[in-house]
Amino acid sequence: MNSNAVALYARETPGFDARVTSAVALLQDAVAGHTGQIVQATSLGAEDMIITDLIARHRLPIAIGTLQTGMLHAETLALIGRIEARYAVPVEVYEPVAHSAIQFVAKHGERAMYDSIELRKSCCAMRKLEPLSRMLERRSAWVTGMRREQSDHRGAVGFSETDANRRTKFNPLADWSWADVWHYIAVNDVPYNPLHDQFFPSIGCAPCTRAIAVGEDFRAGRWWWENEDAKECGLHVSQHSSDAQVAAASRSEGVSSLVPAQANFGSAEVKGSPEPGRSQNENAKDAACMSSRPRPHSFQ
Ligand code: SF4
Numbered sequence: 001m002n003s004n005a006v007a008l009y010a011r012e013t014p015g016f017d018a019r020v021t022s023a024v025a026l027l028q029d030a031v032a033g034h035t036g037q038i039v040q041a042t043s044l045g046a047e048d049m050i051i052t053d054l055i056a057r058h059r060l061p062i063a064i065g066t067l068q069t070g071m072l073h074a075e076t077l078a079l080i081g082r083i084e085a086r087y088a089v090p091v092e093v094y095e096p097v098a099h100s101a102i103q104f105v106a107k108h109g110e111r112a113m114y115d116s117i118e119l120r121k122s123c124c125a126m127r128k129l130e131p132l133s134r135m136l137e138r139r140s141a142w143v144t145g146m147r148r149e150q151s152d153h154r155g156a157v158g159f160s161e162t163d164a165n166r167r168t169k170f171n172p173l174a175d176w177s178w179a180d181v182w183h184y185i186a187v188n189d190v191p192y193n194p195l196h197d198q199f200f201p202s203i204g205c206a207p208c209t210r211a212i213a214v215g216e217d218f219r220a221g222r223w224w225w226e227n228e229d230a231k232e233c234g235l236h237v238s239q240h241s242s243d244a245q246v247a248a249a250s251r252s253e254g255v256s257s258l259v260p261a262q263a264n265f266g267s268a269e270v271k272g273s274p275e276p277g278r279s280q281n282e283n284a285k286d287a288a289c290m291s292s293r294p295r296p297h298s299f300q
Contacts, residue, residue, distance in 0.1 A: 010182035023172035034141035047145025056087035065092035069127035071205035094131035
């Protein structure tokens, strides 16, 4: 079912202009402290599209990079070209190492992410964490669209944090509401993923994302067959992760140099069947898998 996300969610709330001003000021400070060494790691979700708009609108020297996991919806992939056309900025595209992806699927199958938490996290390590490590190489800071409202797990997100690899991570929209996000998109005509019009508030890889129902949590459509404690892919891990978590991560299948970034690996139970969400996404998944060919700006 289609709706219109702007019509549904956009609402101007007190302090909106001040939050925009603060977000821009934070990005300017980030540039001043990390000149030539800062990248926006965009998931191409609504929040990240706003950050890209702010970077372009204020001509901030912040590179823009994204992870092409090979499993994205066609609608998500199309945003890369839309950004480049709209803002005349290049998007760095980081893909998994081809032989790692082939070997993983050959060994564990295309549905491995549904079989166990460990295999799901290993898939995320191979398709997201390793490419992210290349995006962040020789960079001292990155920018994300994380917001406190997105989940309990993100409720304490700061405007600036130190990640597990001691880089500075800036979250300029940390205090924005969902209404703020869509008000900004509406006012500034920011391009966004049409899946947001189909009740996908948080969009990741096609096999691991479904639409949410009325009353469901914001991130209920991500890895919906897992329990709540496991619902992160390991991209956003703070410096304060415990040694025990890191040790557990090092035993997981994946890339050993990424151990700190995998510190959210756990032994949470798998619950329920993935089939309902999977069937919603099957066509998009097939299209996304076929579209994983190298792109002009890709960094393999
Ligand atoms: S979100 Fe799903 S498909 Fe994407 S990398 Fe993680 S497990 Fe693999």
